[in-house]
Amino acid sequence: MGDKKTILFPSLLFAILFLLIAITGYFQIGIIKENIENLLRGEGEIIYTHIRREIDINLEYLDLLERSPAIITPNFLNAMVSDEAILEDIYNLFSNTETADAGAIPLSSFAIIDPNGNVIFRKGDFTIPPASLKALLAKEQDTVLKMPAHKDPALVMGMWAKGRVVFFSIDEKELDLLRKKFVIKEVLEREERRFNVVGIKIYDEKGSPYLAIIDEKGKAFVLSKPLDSRFLPGHRMEVLISRELADDTMQRTTMSFIITLIFLAGSGAIGTFVIFILERRHEKKVGEMEKELALRERLVSLGRLASGMAHEIRNPLNAISLSVQRLKREFSPAEEKKKEYDQFLDIVRSELTRVDRIVEEFLLSTKANIPFSQEKLYTIVEEVLMVIKEKAASRNVEVRNNVHADIIIESQKDRLKQAFYNIVVNGVEAIQSKGVVELFTERHGEAVDVIIKDSGAGIKEENKGRIFEYYFTTKDKGIGLGLPISYIIIKDHNGDIKVNSEEGAGTTFVVTLPLKHNAEERGDKNG
């Protein structure tokens, strides 16, 4: 449940943030798209206005040319040569068209004649000048041309094209339309190049295509508006502007937004996971601290109780001990009961000594106000081992002191000795037959780890969490005080004690102790 809560809040917070960013981004992209469309429309409007003006100006020249302007300016001169280009286009049209397809040629009157003088295709009604035809067939001339004149306003032309003789006649009206179309086409081609647009299309008053200049195929923004020209009434013009740049911009914008969202989602997921992990670690740590605090409180309160009791017990114990001594010395029974009497008294004395030791240990464990002093760690350990060595030897256990000789530690020497004594004895007793208990150190800056490693049977998994509890023991004659007392002493030294044990592979106690204590800590301990 706690895990769910831990992950739910940051996930929810992140989901809301992600959603907000996604919505904002979506609208932002929409705005960018709209702005780009407006830009394209604006560009189209400019081009449209310019082209319309160009068409009007140029068609005006054409119109005035028909009505004989007073003065010929360079533009009129240019307009005059349009017929040359128109006729050249017609020539190309006939050159590139098969006779069978000649019906598609957009001229009202023309005829195609084979080299023998037979008309093989005819459209419209017009008279082929016989003399011109004869001259062409005889190849006396390559082309014959009669330009429009006042008497006969029709343009008549004959020429060789694709191995055939072609004759066509263009009346004044048709020529005017052709000139107009040519002028507009030239304007569109020029402006299409100038503005680099995809294409320009003009539709006539019926909506049929009139002229189209398409540069390239592809996506284009189309601005369609009535041409609104007095020379081309009812016509409509479409300006096609390339969307390449706009689409590229949109694509890049969308892509960067998606990448941002993916990055955000990734970092959010990682962030949530990290929060979850940290929270779990924190909870675990808090749990451990709470557990440790509870244990410490329990040990301290029990210790105080025991200490009070110990003081109360010691006086009657002394009295009992003295009384037992007197009983043994002065009230010896008859000879036949003496041996048994002495045995009982010895048992009583032995048990009294045991009770006294327990009391002594309790009292020592609670003497937190003993002053701190600079001591050689090696010496402390050596003194402990001196006491234990005999007992260890009797159990065939070797005890090794591999503590660094130069480590000076600020400690309550007797209490610390007591703490080490309890742990080492615990190790010695854990070894069933032959074995080793080794003590060595590892320095970590201002702290030292005293490692007490035994080759005993190890601690069972179910007992690991209970070894520092009062009166918990697995030994037949144990009283369950040694390790709890060591724990309290180490904690009073602002140290820590950890146990690593594997069943059948021995146990390692790691006692971490600070080398120095600040005045406050010393004051606390020194009362």
Place this chain on the structure above:
Amino acid sequence: MTIIIPLLLLLLLSAPPLFGQDSYAEFERGLGLSHSQKTQMDGIRNRYVDEWRTLKQESIRKRLELQELSKNPSANPEKMDKLRNEIGEIERSRNNLYNQYRGEVSRTLNKEQRERYNSFCDTEQRQKVRTFRPRRYGR
């Protein structure tokens, strides 16, 4: 104040429209040609137009001939070059003819009209509103 507003309105109405300043119609109206000048201009124009028409006819004939030759792989290149030169010659003749025409027209105009005429022609050439740009035939 009562004078300024009508004056501004008058100026606004009398000023040619922005686009109209580029148009030939505005230019011709602005020249203010007299009746005799118009008669002279018509005479000059008709004379030159006939010559231009003849040149145009000749140019078309030669260009189509060049087109026909350019479609024939076995065409004589020398003949094609000759045709190109002849077309170029016609272009030059046309331009020379126009310069002559311009000179004659200028002589019939007074100083102010001449300046306006030259300025208009220069503007047209500068703007290169060359709807009917010459093509490079047969290449």
